[in-house]
Amino acid sequence: MSSLRILLRALAVAGLSAALLAPASVARAEPTPAELTKQIEKSSTELERIVESYNKLNEGIKANKAAAAMLQAKIGPLQAQAERSQADVGLLAVTAYKTGGMRTARALLEPGGSATLPERLGALDQLSRQRQATINGFTESQRQLIDQKTRLDATLARQAAQAKQLAAGKKKIEADLAKLYQLRRQAYGRATEAPTRSTSSAPNISGSAGVAVRYAYGAIGKPYVYGADGPDGYDCSGLTLAAWRAAGKSLPHNAAMQWDATARISRSSLQPGDLVFYDGLGHVSLYVGGGQIIDAPSAGRNVLKRDMNIMPIQGYGRVR
Template sequence: MSSLRKTLRAVAVAVVSATLLAPAVPARAEPSPAELTRRIEKSSTELEKVVEAYNKLREEIKTNQAAVARLQTRIGPLEQETERSRADVGELAVTAYKTGSNLTAADALLRPGGADTLLERIGMLDQLTRQRQEKISTFTGNQRKLIGQKTQLEVTLGRQAVQAREMTAAKKRIERDLAGLYELRRQAYGSATEKPAPRPDAANDAPAISGRAGVAVRYAYGAIGKPYVWAADGPNGYDCSGLTSAAWRAAGKSLPHNTRMQWGAVAHIGRGELRPGDLVFYSGLGHVALYVGGGQVIDAPSAGRNVLKRGMNLMPIQGYGRVR
Protein backbone atom coordinates (compact mmCIF):
# COMPACT_ATOMS: atom_id res chain seq x y z
CA MET A 1 0.00 0.00 0.00
CA SER A 2 1.36 3.37 -0.98
CA SER A 3 2.21 5.90 1.68
CA LEU A 4 -0.44 8.30 0.30
CA ARG A 5 -3.18 5.65 0.63
CA LYS A 6 -2.06 4.84 4.18
CA THR A 7 -2.18 8.54 5.09
CA LEU A 8 -5.71 9.01 3.69
CA ARG A 9 -6.96 5.90 5.54
CA ALA A 10 -5.47 7.17 8.79
CA VAL A 11 -7.19 10.56 8.35
CA ALA A 12 -10.55 8.89 7.61
CA VAL A 13 -10.28 6.68 10.69
CA ALA A 14 -9.42 9.72 12.83
CA VAL A 15 -12.44 11.69 11.56
CA VAL A 16 -14.83 8.80 12.21
CA SER A 17 -13.40 8.26 15.67
CA ALA A 18 -13.68 11.92 16.52
CA THR A 19 -17.29 11.97 15.37
CA LEU A 20 -18.16 8.92 17.44
CA LEU A 21 -16.36 10.12 20.55
CA ALA A 22 -17.53 13.78 20.42
CA PRO A 23 -20.22 14.65 22.96
CA ALA A 24 -23.67 14.72 21.41
CA VAL A 25 -25.23 18.20 20.94
CA PRO A 26 -28.71 18.01 22.39
CA ALA A 27 -31.48 18.99 20.01
CA ARG A 28 -33.29 22.16 21.03
CA ALA A 29 -36.34 21.05 22.99
CA GLU A 30 -39.67 22.52 22.00
CA PRO A 31 -41.32 24.44 24.84
CA SER A 32 -43.84 22.40 26.73
CA PRO A 33 -47.54 23.36 26.75
CA ALA A 34 -47.12 24.52 30.35
CA GLU A 35 -44.17 26.73 29.40
CA LEU A 36 -46.06 28.20 26.44
CA THR A 37 -49.06 28.91 28.66
CA ARG A 38 -46.79 30.64 31.18
CA ARG A 39 -45.25 32.79 28.44
CA ILE A 40 -48.67 33.64 27.00
CA GLU A 41 -50.00 34.71 30.40
CA LYS A 42 -46.91 36.82 31.09
CA SER A 43 -47.02 38.45 27.65
CA SER A 44 -50.76 39.07 27.96
CA THR A 45 -50.35 40.79 31.32
CA GLU A 46 -47.54 43.00 30.06
CA LEU A 47 -49.41 43.84 26.87
CA GLU A 48 -52.55 44.78 28.79
CA LYS A 49 -50.55 47.26 30.86
CA VAL A 50 -49.27 48.92 27.68
CA VAL A 51 -52.78 48.97 26.20
CA GLU A 52 -54.19 50.60 29.34
CA ALA A 53 -51.40 53.20 29.24
CA TYR A 54 -52.39 53.87 25.61
CA ASN A 55 -56.04 54.18 26.65
CA LYS A 56 -55.09 56.67 29.38
CA LEU A 57 -53.15 58.74 26.89
CA ARG A 58 -56.13 58.73 24.55
CA GLU A 59 -58.43 59.91 27.36
CA GLU A 60 -56.01 62.72 28.20
CA ILE A 61 -55.90 63.78 24.54
CA LYS A 62 -59.71 63.89 24.45
CA THR A 63 -59.67 66.09 27.57
CA ASN A 64 -57.08 68.40 26.00
CA GLN A 65 -59.03 68.60 22.75
CA ALA A 66 -62.10 69.69 24.70
CA ALA A 67 -59.97 72.28 26.55
CA VAL A 68 -58.63 73.62 23.25
CA ALA A 69 -62.18 73.94 21.89
CA ARG A 70 -63.29 75.83 25.02
CA LEU A 71 -60.28 78.15 24.87
CA GLN A 72 -60.80 78.89 21.20
CA THR A 73 -64.46 79.66 21.90
CA ARG A 74 -63.46 82.13 24.62
CA ILE A 75 -60.62 83.77 22.70
CA GLY A 76 -62.84 84.98 19.82
CA PRO A 77 -65.18 87.15 21.97
CA LEU A 78 -62.24 88.29 24.13
CA GLU A 79 -60.41 89.54 21.05
CA GLN A 80 -63.50 91.50 20.04
CA GLU A 81 -63.93 92.98 23.55
CA THR A 82 -60.25 93.91 23.71
CA GLU A 83 -60.48 95.61 20.32
CA ARG A 84 -63.57 97.57 21.38
CA SER A 85 -61.97 98.70 24.64
CA ARG A 86 -58.79 99.60 22.75
CA ALA A 87 -60.90 101.77 20.41
CA ASP A 88 -62.59 103.43 23.41
CA VAL A 89 -59.25 104.33 24.99
CA GLY A 90 -57.97 105.60 21.66
CA GLU A 91 -61.07 107.75 21.25
CA LEU A 92 -60.54 109.24 24.72
CA ALA A 93 -57.00 110.22 23.82
CA VAL A 94 -58.02 111.79 20.50
CA THR A 95 -60.90 113.73 22.10
CA ALA A 96 -58.69 115.04 24.90
CA TYR A 97 -56.10 116.16 22.36
CA LYS A 98 -58.59 117.88 20.03
CA THR A 99 -60.75 119.63 22.65
CA GLY A 100 -58.21 120.22 25.36
CA SER A 101 -60.62 118.53 27.75
CA ASN A 102 -57.88 117.36 30.02
CA LEU A 103 -59.60 119.15 32.88
CA THR A 104 -57.68 119.14 36.13
CA ALA A 105 -58.73 120.03 39.68
CA ALA A 106 -56.66 123.24 39.47
CA ASP A 107 -58.54 124.27 36.31
CA ALA A 108 -61.86 123.75 38.02
CA LEU A 109 -60.86 125.88 41.00
CA LEU A 110 -59.25 128.74 39.05
CA ARG A 111 -61.91 129.30 36.40
CA PRO A 112 -64.38 132.13 37.16
CA GLY A 113 -67.91 131.33 38.31
CA GLY A 114 -69.96 130.88 41.44
CA ALA A 115 -70.05 128.08 43.92
CA ASP A 116 -72.73 126.23 41.95
CA THR A 117 -70.62 126.39 38.80
CA LEU A 118 -67.57 125.22 40.72
CA LEU A 119 -69.46 122.24 42.15
CA GLU A 120 -70.73 121.36 38.68
CA ARG A 121 -67.19 121.51 37.32
CA ILE A 122 -65.83 119.34 40.10
CA GLY A 123 -68.68 116.84 39.60
CA MET A 124 -68.04 116.74 35.84
CA LEU A 125 -64.33 116.29 36.48
CA ASP A 126 -65.03 113.39 38.82
CA GLN A 127 -67.39 111.75 36.33
CA LEU A 128 -65.00 112.13 33.41
CA THR A 129 -62.16 110.75 35.50
CA ARG A 130 -64.23 107.71 36.51
CA GLN A 131 -65.31 107.08 32.91
CA ARG A 132 -61.74 107.27 31.68
CA GLN A 133 -60.48 105.01 34.45
CA GLU A 134 -63.23 102.48 33.75
CA LYS A 135 -62.44 102.41 30.03
CA ILE A 136 -58.69 102.09 30.63
CA SER A 137 -59.29 99.44 33.31
CA THR A 138 -61.61 97.50 30.98
CA PHE A 139 -59.02 97.60 28.20
CA THR A 140 -56.23 96.47 30.55
CA GLY A 141 -58.37 93.68 32.03
CA ASN A 142 -59.49 92.39 28.61
CA GLN A 143 -55.95 92.46 27.31
CA ARG A 144 -54.69 90.54 30.35
CA LYS A 145 -57.43 87.90 29.97
CA LEU A 146 -56.71 87.53 26.26
CA ILE A 147 -52.97 87.04 26.84
CA GLY A 148 -53.72 84.51 29.59
CA GLN A 149 -56.12 82.49 27.41
CA LYS A 150 -53.73 82.49 24.44
CA THR A 151 -50.85 81.37 26.66
CA GLN A 152 -53.00 78.56 28.06
CA LEU A 153 -53.97 77.54 24.53
CA GLU A 154 -50.31 77.38 23.44
CA VAL A 155 -49.42 75.21 26.45
CA THR A 156 -52.35 72.86 25.78
CA LEU A 157 -51.50 72.57 22.08
CA GLY A 158 -47.87 71.84 22.98
CA ARG A 159 -48.99 69.10 25.37
CA GLN A 160 -51.17 67.65 22.63
CA ALA A 161 -48.22 67.47 20.23
CA VAL A 162 -46.15 65.56 22.81
CA GLN A 163 -49.05 63.18 23.51
CA ALA A 164 -49.53 62.53 19.81
CA ARG A 165 -45.88 61.43 19.51
CA GLU A 166 -46.20 59.24 22.62
CA MET A 167 -49.36 57.70 21.20
CA THR A 168 -47.63 56.79 17.94
CA ALA A 169 -44.74 55.17 19.83
CA ALA A 170 -47.14 53.25 22.10
CA LYS A 171 -49.11 51.97 19.12
CA LYS A 172 -45.95 50.63 17.48
CA ARG A 173 -44.95 48.84 20.68
CA ILE A 174 -48.41 47.31 21.08
CA GLU A 175 -48.40 46.03 17.50
CA ARG A 176 -44.91 44.53 17.99
CA ASP A 177 -45.83 42.88 21.30
CA LEU A 178 -49.12 41.67 19.86
CA ALA A 179 -47.31 39.93 17.00
CA GLY A 180 -45.12 38.10 19.54
CA LEU A 181 -48.12 37.07 21.62
CA TYR A 182 -50.00 35.80 18.57
CA GLU A 183 -46.97 33.71 17.59
CA LEU A 184 -46.92 32.11 21.05
CA ARG A 185 -50.63 31.34 20.75
CA ARG A 186 -50.07 29.75 17.33
CA GLN A 187 -47.39 27.49 18.83
CA ALA A 188 -49.57 26.54 21.78
CA TYR A 189 -53.04 26.31 20.23
CA GLY A 190 -52.50 26.27 16.47
CA SER A 191 -54.28 29.60 16.07
CA ALA A 192 -53.48 33.18 17.09
CA THR A 193 -57.03 33.94 18.20
CA GLU A 194 -60.07 32.14 19.50
CA LYS A 195 -62.90 31.91 17.03
CA PRO A 196 -65.43 34.66 17.84
CA ALA A 197 -68.63 33.08 19.09
CA PRO A 198 -71.15 35.78 19.97
CA ARG A 199 -74.52 34.42 21.02
CA PRO A 200 -77.42 36.58 19.80
CA ASP A 201 -79.57 35.63 22.79
CA ALA A 202 -76.80 35.95 25.41
CA ALA A 203 -78.41 39.06 26.92
CA ASN A 204 -81.46 36.92 27.74
CA ASP A 205 -79.26 34.84 30.07
CA ALA A 206 -78.67 37.86 32.29
CA PRO A 207 -80.21 37.78 35.75
CA ALA A 208 -83.24 40.03 36.32
CA ILE A 209 -81.72 43.19 37.79
CA SER A 210 -83.55 46.50 37.91
CA GLY A 211 -82.27 49.95 37.14
CA ARG A 212 -79.12 51.07 35.37
CA ALA A 213 -77.03 48.23 36.85
CA GLY A 214 -79.38 45.79 35.13
CA VAL A 215 -78.84 47.53 31.78
CA ALA A 216 -75.06 47.34 32.22
CA VAL A 217 -75.19 43.64 33.15
CA ARG A 218 -77.43 42.77 30.18
CA TYR A 219 -75.05 44.64 27.87
CA ALA A 220 -72.09 42.65 29.23
CA TYR A 221 -73.96 39.36 28.71
CA GLY A 222 -74.64 40.42 25.13
CA ALA A 223 -70.90 40.92 24.57
CA ILE A 224 -69.97 37.34 25.56
CA GLY A 225 -68.12 35.60 22.73
CA LYS A 226 -67.02 38.82 21.03
CA PRO A 227 -63.26 39.18 20.51
CA TYR A 228 -60.77 41.11 22.59
CA VAL A 229 -59.70 44.11 20.51
CA TRP A 230 -57.18 46.45 22.09
CA ALA A 231 -58.36 50.05 22.64
CA ALA A 232 -61.88 49.09 21.47
CA ASP A 233 -65.16 49.75 23.27
CA GLY A 234 -67.59 47.93 21.00
CA PRO A 235 -69.79 46.97 19.50
CA ASN A 236 -67.72 44.34 17.67
CA GLY A 237 -64.85 43.96 20.12
CA TYR A 238 -63.54 45.21 23.46
CA ASP A 239 -60.56 45.47 25.73
CA CYS A 240 -61.18 45.19 29.48
CA SER A 241 -61.90 48.85 30.31
CA GLY A 242 -63.61 49.28 26.94
CA LEU A 243 -66.19 46.64 27.92
CA THR A 244 -66.96 48.15 31.34
CA SER A 245 -67.19 51.68 29.91
CA ALA A 246 -69.46 50.49 27.07
CA ALA A 247 -71.72 48.56 29.45
CA TRP A 248 -72.23 51.58 31.68
CA ARG A 249 -72.53 53.94 28.71
CA ALA A 250 -75.51 51.83 27.62
CA ALA A 251 -76.92 52.49 31.11
CA GLY A 252 -76.47 56.24 30.73
CA LYS A 253 -73.28 56.65 32.75
CA SER A 254 -69.96 57.87 31.41
CA LEU A 255 -66.76 56.08 32.47
CA PRO A 256 -63.29 56.84 31.05
CA HIS A 257 -61.84 54.13 28.84
CA ASN A 258 -58.98 53.33 31.20
CA THR A 259 -58.83 51.04 34.23
CA ARG A 260 -56.92 53.41 36.50
CA MET A 261 -59.22 56.32 35.62
CA GLN A 262 -62.27 54.15 36.26
CA TRP A 263 -60.85 53.28 39.69
CA GLY A 264 -60.67 57.02 40.38
CA ALA A 265 -64.24 57.60 39.16
CA VAL A 266 -66.15 54.97 41.17
CA ALA A 267 -67.11 54.74 44.84
CA HIS A 268 -64.88 52.15 46.52
CA ILE A 269 -66.77 49.39 48.32
CA GLY A 270 -65.98 46.20 50.22
CA ARG A 271 -66.25 42.67 48.86
CA GLY A 272 -69.28 41.99 51.04
CA GLU A 273 -71.12 44.93 49.43
CA LEU A 274 -70.72 43.66 45.86
CA ARG A 275 -73.84 43.58 43.72
CA PRO A 276 -74.36 43.07 39.98
CA GLY A 277 -73.12 46.00 37.92
CA ASP A 278 -70.20 46.80 40.24
CA LEU A 279 -66.65 46.73 38.92
CA VAL A 280 -63.88 44.41 40.08
CA PHE A 281 -60.35 45.81 39.74
CA TYR A 282 -57.29 43.61 39.71
CA SER A 283 -53.84 44.05 41.21
CA GLY A 284 -51.85 46.84 39.64
CA LEU A 285 -55.03 48.25 38.07
CA GLY A 286 -54.11 46.58 34.81
CA HIS A 287 -57.45 44.79 34.44
CA VAL A 288 -61.13 45.39 35.27
CA ALA A 289 -64.28 43.27 34.98
CA LEU A 290 -68.03 43.70 35.50
CA TYR A 291 -69.54 41.79 38.43
CA VAL A 292 -72.72 39.93 37.46
CA GLY A 293 -73.52 38.12 40.73
CA GLY A 294 -72.83 34.68 42.17
CA GLY A 295 -69.08 35.34 42.39
CA GLN A 296 -68.92 35.72 38.59
CA VAL A 297 -67.64 38.50 36.35
CA ILE A 298 -67.77 39.20 32.63
CA ASP A 299 -64.57 40.57 31.14
CA ALA A 300 -62.51 40.92 27.98
CA PRO A 301 -59.53 38.78 29.06
CA SER A 302 -56.59 39.46 26.73
CA ALA A 303 -55.49 39.57 23.11
CA GLY A 304 -56.47 36.46 21.18
CA ARG A 305 -59.35 35.61 23.49
CA ASN A 306 -63.07 36.40 23.62
CA VAL A 307 -65.29 38.08 26.20
CA LEU A 308 -66.44 35.48 28.72
CA LYS A 309 -68.10 34.95 32.08
CA ARG A 310 -65.94 33.35 34.78
CA GLY A 311 -65.17 33.31 38.49
CA MET A 312 -64.04 36.69 39.75
CA ASN A 313 -60.93 35.34 41.53
CA LEU A 314 -59.12 35.02 38.22
CA MET A 315 -56.11 36.99 39.57
CA PRO A 316 -55.25 38.98 42.72
CA ILE A 317 -57.92 41.65 43.34
CA GLN A 318 -57.10 45.29 44.03
CA GLY A 319 -60.60 46.38 45.04
CA TYR A 320 -64.22 46.91 44.12
CA GLY A 321 -66.09 49.92 42.79
CA ARG A 322 -69.65 51.14 42.34
CA VAL A 323 -70.54 53.47 39.48
CA ARG A 324 -72.00 56.69 40.86
Protein backbone atom coordinates in the same frame (compact mmCIF):
# COMPACT_ATOMS: atom_id res chain seq x y z
CA MET B 1 0.38 2.04 19.15
CA SER B 2 -1.48 -0.71 21.01
CA SER B 3 -5.09 -1.55 20.25
CA LEU B 4 -6.10 -0.63 23.82
CA ARG B 5 -4.54 2.84 23.56
CA ILE B 6 -6.29 3.47 20.21
CA LEU B 7 -9.63 2.41 21.74
CA LEU B 8 -9.21 4.71 24.75
CA ARG B 9 -8.33 7.68 22.52
CA ALA B 10 -11.40 7.05 20.33
CA LEU B 11 -13.63 6.93 23.40
CA ALA B 12 -12.18 10.23 24.70
CA VAL B 13 -12.77 11.97 21.36
CA ALA B 14 -16.33 10.63 21.22
CA GLY B 15 -17.01 11.87 24.77
CA LEU B 16 -15.67 15.35 23.98
CA SER B 17 -17.78 15.53 20.83
CA ALA B 18 -20.87 14.56 22.77
CA ALA B 19 -20.16 17.26 25.36
CA LEU B 20 -19.73 19.91 22.68
CA LEU B 21 -22.85 18.89 20.81
CA ALA B 22 -25.15 18.52 23.83
CA PRO B 23 -25.76 22.25 24.54
CA ALA B 24 -26.69 22.87 20.90
CA SER B 25 -29.25 20.08 21.08
CA VAL B 26 -30.79 21.58 24.23
CA ALA B 27 -30.87 25.08 22.68
CA ARG B 28 -32.84 23.75 19.70
CA ALA B 29 -35.47 22.08 21.87
CA GLU B 30 -39.02 23.34 21.28
CA PRO B 31 -40.84 24.84 24.31
CA THR B 32 -43.38 22.56 25.95
CA PRO B 33 -47.12 23.43 25.88
CA ALA B 34 -46.87 24.40 29.57
CA GLU B 35 -43.92 26.73 28.84
CA LEU B 36 -45.77 28.30 25.90
CA THR B 37 -48.87 28.88 28.03
CA LYS B 38 -46.74 30.55 30.71
CA GLN B 39 -45.11 32.81 28.10
CA ILE B 40 -48.52 33.69 26.65
CA GLU B 41 -49.96 34.57 30.06
CA LYS B 42 -46.93 36.73 30.93
CA SER B 43 -46.97 38.51 27.55
CA SER B 44 -50.74 39.02 27.74
CA THR B 45 -50.51 40.64 31.19
CA GLU B 46 -47.68 42.96 30.11
CA LEU B 47 -49.48 43.89 26.89
CA GLU B 48 -52.72 44.66 28.71
CA ARG B 49 -50.92 47.15 30.95
CA ILE B 50 -49.48 48.85 27.84
CA VAL B 51 -52.96 48.94 26.28
CA GLU B 52 -54.44 50.55 29.40
CA SER B 53 -51.67 53.19 29.33
CA TYR B 54 -52.53 53.79 25.68
CA ASN B 55 -56.21 54.18 26.65
CA LYS B 56 -55.30 56.65 29.39
CA LEU B 57 -53.34 58.73 26.90
CA ASN B 58 -56.36 58.69 24.58
CA GLU B 59 -58.54 59.95 27.42
CA GLY B 60 -56.04 62.77 28.04
CA ILE B 61 -56.22 63.77 24.37
CA LYS B 62 -60.03 63.85 24.53
CA ALA B 63 -59.89 66.09 27.61
CA ASN B 64 -57.38 68.42 25.96
CA LYS B 65 -59.48 68.66 22.81
CA ALA B 66 -62.51 69.61 24.90
CA ALA B 67 -60.45 72.18 26.83
CA ALA B 68 -59.09 73.63 23.58
CA ALA B 69 -62.61 73.96 22.17
CA MET B 70 -63.77 75.78 25.32
CA LEU B 71 -60.78 78.13 25.19
CA GLN B 72 -61.41 78.85 21.51
CA ALA B 73 -65.03 79.67 22.34
CA LYS B 74 -63.90 82.11 25.06
CA ILE B 75 -61.24 83.79 22.94
CA GLY B 76 -63.71 85.07 20.30
CA PRO B 77 -65.77 87.26 22.67
CA LEU B 78 -62.63 88.32 24.56
CA GLN B 79 -61.04 89.41 21.28
CA ALA B 80 -64.11 91.52 20.45
CA GLN B 81 -64.14 93.00 23.97
CA ALA B 82 -60.45 93.85 23.78
CA GLU B 83 -60.97 95.54 20.42
CA ARG B 84 -63.88 97.62 21.80
CA SER B 85 -61.78 98.64 24.81
CA GLN B 86 -58.90 99.53 22.54
CA ALA B 87 -61.21 101.71 20.43
CA ASP B 88 -62.49 103.49 23.58
CA VAL B 89 -58.95 104.22 24.75
CA GLY B 90 -58.04 105.41 21.27
CA LEU B 91 -61.02 107.78 21.30
CA LEU B 92 -59.85 109.16 24.65
CA ALA B 93 -56.39 109.81 23.21
CA VAL B 94 -57.82 111.57 20.13
CA THR B 95 -60.13 113.71 22.29
CA ALA B 96 -57.28 114.65 24.61
CA TYR B 97 -55.14 115.61 21.63
CA LYS B 98 -57.87 117.74 20.01
CA THR B 99 -58.80 119.53 23.22
CA GLY B 100 -55.25 120.08 24.36
CA GLY B 101 -55.36 117.47 27.06
CA MET B 102 -56.19 119.52 30.15
CA ARG B 103 -58.42 122.15 28.47
CA THR B 104 -61.59 120.49 29.74
CA ALA B 105 -60.19 120.35 33.26
CA ARG B 106 -59.21 124.04 33.12
CA ALA B 107 -62.65 124.99 31.83
CA LEU B 108 -64.24 123.26 34.81
CA LEU B 109 -61.98 125.08 37.25
CA GLU B 110 -62.10 128.61 35.75
CA PRO B 111 -64.47 131.14 37.40
CA GLY B 112 -67.81 131.80 35.80
CA GLY B 113 -70.92 129.80 35.16
CA SER B 114 -73.59 128.72 37.61
CA ALA B 115 -71.77 125.70 39.10
CA THR B 116 -70.09 126.09 42.47
CA LEU B 117 -66.46 125.11 42.96
CA PRO B 118 -67.35 121.84 44.80
CA GLU B 119 -69.69 120.94 41.93
CA ARG B 120 -66.93 121.65 39.41
CA LEU B 121 -64.44 119.57 41.39
CA GLY B 122 -67.01 116.73 41.54
CA ALA B 123 -67.50 116.88 37.76
CA LEU B 124 -63.75 116.81 37.26
CA ASP B 125 -63.42 113.79 39.57
CA GLN B 126 -66.19 111.96 37.70
CA LEU B 127 -64.54 112.67 34.35
CA SER B 128 -61.24 111.36 35.69
CA ARG B 129 -62.91 108.21 37.03
CA GLN B 130 -64.64 107.53 33.71
CA ARG B 131 -61.40 107.85 31.82
CA GLN B 132 -59.57 105.61 34.29
CA ALA B 133 -62.37 103.02 34.09
CA THR B 134 -62.05 103.00 30.30
CA ILE B 135 -58.29 102.50 30.53
CA ASN B 136 -58.67 99.81 33.23
CA GLY B 137 -61.27 98.03 31.10
CA PHE B 138 -58.87 97.96 28.18
CA THR B 139 -56.06 96.62 30.38
CA GLU B 140 -58.27 93.89 31.89
CA SER B 141 -59.63 92.85 28.47
CA GLN B 142 -56.09 92.56 27.11
CA ARG B 143 -54.94 90.59 30.18
CA GLN B 144 -57.82 88.10 29.89
CA LEU B 145 -57.24 87.66 26.18
CA ILE B 146 -53.51 87.07 26.63
CA ASP B 147 -54.20 84.64 29.51
CA GLN B 148 -56.67 82.55 27.48
CA LYS B 149 -54.39 82.53 24.43
CA THR B 150 -51.49 81.35 26.60
CA ARG B 151 -53.64 78.55 28.01
CA LEU B 152 -54.74 77.54 24.53
CA ASP B 153 -51.15 77.45 23.27
CA ALA B 154 -50.15 75.22 26.23
CA THR B 155 -53.13 72.91 25.63
CA LEU B 156 -52.35 72.57 21.93
CA ALA B 157 -48.68 71.85 22.75
CA ARG B 158 -49.79 69.06 25.14
CA GLN B 159 -52.03 67.65 22.42
CA ALA B 160 -49.14 67.55 19.95
CA ALA B 161 -46.89 65.78 22.47
CA GLN B 162 -49.64 63.29 23.34
CA ALA B 163 -50.26 62.56 19.66
CA LYS B 164 -46.59 61.58 19.28
CA GLN B 165 -46.79 59.37 22.38
CA LEU B 166 -49.97 57.79 21.07
CA ALA B 167 -48.33 56.93 17.75
CA ALA B 168 -45.33 55.40 19.56
CA GLY B 169 -47.64 53.47 21.90
CA LYS B 170 -49.63 52.07 18.98
CA LYS B 171 -46.44 50.97 17.24
CA LYS B 172 -45.26 49.10 20.37
CA ILE B 173 -48.65 47.45 20.87
CA GLU B 174 -48.71 46.24 17.26
CA ALA B 175 -45.19 44.79 17.61
CA ASP B 176 -46.04 43.08 20.92
CA LEU B 177 -49.27 41.74 19.44
CA ALA B 178 -47.37 40.13 16.56
CA LYS B 179 -45.11 38.29 19.05
CA LEU B 180 -48.06 37.22 21.19
CA TYR B 181 -50.02 35.94 18.18
CA GLN B 182 -46.98 33.91 17.08
CA LEU B 183 -46.82 32.29 20.53
CA ARG B 184 -50.54 31.49 20.32
CA ARG B 185 -50.09 29.91 16.88
CA GLN B 186 -47.34 27.70 18.33
CA ALA B 187 -49.45 26.69 21.30
CA TYR B 188 -52.99 26.53 19.88
CA GLY B 189 -52.61 26.44 16.10
CA ARG B 190 -54.24 29.87 15.60
CA ALA B 191 -53.55 33.44 16.73
CA THR B 192 -57.04 34.22 18.05
CA GLU B 193 -60.03 32.35 19.36
CA ALA B 194 -62.91 31.99 16.95
CA PRO B 195 -65.74 34.43 17.81
CA THR B 196 -68.78 32.70 19.29
CA ARG B 197 -72.35 33.66 20.10
CA SER B 198 -73.42 33.96 23.72
CA THR B 199 -75.54 31.08 24.95
CA SER B 200 -75.85 32.34 28.56
CA SER B 201 -79.01 34.05 29.76
CA ALA B 202 -78.60 37.21 31.80
CA PRO B 203 -80.10 37.15 35.31
CA ASN B 204 -83.19 39.26 35.97
CA ILE B 205 -81.73 42.40 37.58
CA SER B 206 -83.64 45.64 37.83
CA GLY B 207 -82.49 49.20 37.25
CA SER B 208 -79.44 50.54 35.45
CA ALA B 209 -77.20 47.78 36.85
CA GLY B 210 -79.47 45.27 35.11
CA VAL B 211 -79.01 47.09 31.80
CA ALA B 212 -75.20 46.99 32.22
CA VAL B 213 -75.22 43.29 33.10
CA ARG B 214 -77.46 42.37 30.14
CA TYR B 215 -75.16 44.31 27.82
CA ALA B 216 -72.14 42.39 29.14
CA TYR B 217 -73.90 39.07 28.60
CA GLY B 218 -74.58 40.12 25.02
CA ALA B 219 -70.86 40.77 24.49
CA ILE B 220 -69.79 37.21 25.45
CA GLY B 221 -67.93 35.56 22.58
CA LYS B 222 -66.85 38.82 20.94
CA PRO B 223 -63.10 39.31 20.46
CA TYR B 224 -60.67 41.31 22.54
CA VAL B 225 -59.65 44.36 20.50
CA TYR B 226 -57.26 46.84 22.09
CA GLY B 227 -58.62 50.38 22.41
CA ALA B 228 -62.14 49.23 21.44
CA ASP B 229 -65.43 49.83 23.27
CA GLY B 230 -67.77 47.87 21.01
CA PRO B 231 -69.92 46.81 19.49
CA ASP B 232 -67.72 44.31 17.59
CA GLY B 233 -64.84 44.02 20.05
CA TYR B 234 -63.61 45.27 23.43
CA ASP B 235 -60.64 45.59 25.69
CA CYS B 236 -61.24 45.25 29.46
CA SER B 237 -62.08 48.87 30.30
CA GLY B 238 -63.83 49.28 26.95
CA LEU B 239 -66.30 46.55 27.92
CA THR B 240 -67.14 48.02 31.34
CA LEU B 241 -67.43 51.47 29.72
CA ALA B 242 -69.81 50.17 27.04
CA ALA B 243 -71.94 48.20 29.50
CA TRP B 244 -72.52 51.23 31.70
CA ARG B 245 -72.88 53.56 28.73
CA ALA B 246 -75.85 51.42 27.69
CA ALA B 247 -77.27 52.15 31.15
CA GLY B 248 -76.82 55.92 30.69
CA LYS B 249 -73.64 56.31 32.77
CA SER B 250 -70.30 57.67 31.59
CA LEU B 251 -66.96 56.05 32.44
CA PRO B 252 -63.46 56.84 31.11
CA HIS B 253 -61.74 54.27 28.88
CA ASN B 254 -59.05 53.22 31.35
CA ALA B 255 -59.11 50.85 34.32
CA ALA B 256 -57.23 53.17 36.71
CA MET B 257 -59.45 56.13 35.77
CA GLN B 258 -62.55 53.97 36.29
CA TRP B 259 -61.21 53.18 39.77
CA ASP B 260 -61.12 56.92 40.49
CA ALA B 261 -64.59 57.44 38.98
CA THR B 262 -66.35 54.78 41.11
CA ALA B 263 -67.22 54.54 44.82
CA ARG B 264 -65.22 52.07 46.93
CA ILE B 265 -67.21 49.13 48.30
CA SER B 266 -66.32 45.95 50.19
CA ARG B 267 -66.38 42.43 48.77
CA SER B 268 -69.35 41.58 50.98
CA SER B 269 -71.30 44.50 49.44
CA LEU B 270 -70.76 43.38 45.83
CA GLN B 271 -73.84 43.52 43.61
CA PRO B 272 -74.31 42.73 39.91
CA GLY B 273 -73.09 45.68 37.84
CA ASP B 274 -70.24 46.58 40.21
CA LEU B 275 -66.69 46.66 38.87
CA VAL B 276 -63.91 44.36 40.03
CA PHE B 277 -60.38 45.82 39.78
CA TYR B 278 -57.24 43.71 39.79
CA ASP B 279 -53.78 44.22 41.26
CA GLY B 280 -51.99 47.19 39.71
CA LEU B 281 -55.22 48.47 38.12
CA GLY B 282 -54.22 46.90 34.81
CA HIS B 283 -57.47 44.96 34.44
CA VAL B 284 -61.16 45.52 35.25
CA SER B 285 -64.27 43.36 34.92
CA LEU B 286 -68.03 43.56 35.48
CA TYR B 287 -69.47 41.56 38.37
CA VAL B 288 -72.63 39.63 37.39
CA GLY B 289 -73.41 37.81 40.65
CA GLY B 290 -72.62 34.41 42.16
CA GLY B 291 -68.89 35.12 42.32
CA GLN B 292 -68.79 35.48 38.52
CA ILE B 293 -67.54 38.27 36.26
CA ILE B 294 -67.71 39.06 32.57
CA ASP B 295 -64.53 40.52 31.10
CA ALA B 296 -62.46 40.97 27.95
CA PRO B 297 -59.44 38.91 29.04
CA SER B 298 -56.53 39.66 26.71
CA ALA B 299 -55.43 39.79 23.06
CA GLY B 300 -56.32 36.67 21.12
CA ARG B 301 -59.20 35.75 23.42
CA ASN B 302 -62.94 36.47 23.52
CA VAL B 303 -65.18 38.09 26.13
CA LEU B 304 -66.26 35.42 28.62
CA LYS B 305 -67.95 34.79 31.94
CA ARG B 306 -65.76 33.22 34.62
CA ASP B 307 -64.90 33.14 38.33
CA MET B 308 -63.85 36.56 39.57
CA ASN B 309 -60.72 35.27 41.34
CA ILE B 310 -58.67 35.17 38.12
CA MET B 311 -55.79 37.13 39.72
CA PRO B 312 -55.16 39.14 42.90
CA ILE B 313 -57.96 41.67 43.40
CA GLN B 314 -57.20 45.29 44.30
CA GLY B 315 -60.74 46.33 45.12
CA TYR B 316 -64.31 46.92 44.01
CA GLY B 317 -66.14 49.92 42.59
CA ARG B 318 -69.76 50.98 42.29
CA VAL B 319 -70.74 53.23 39.41
CA ARG B 320 -72.19 56.47 40.78
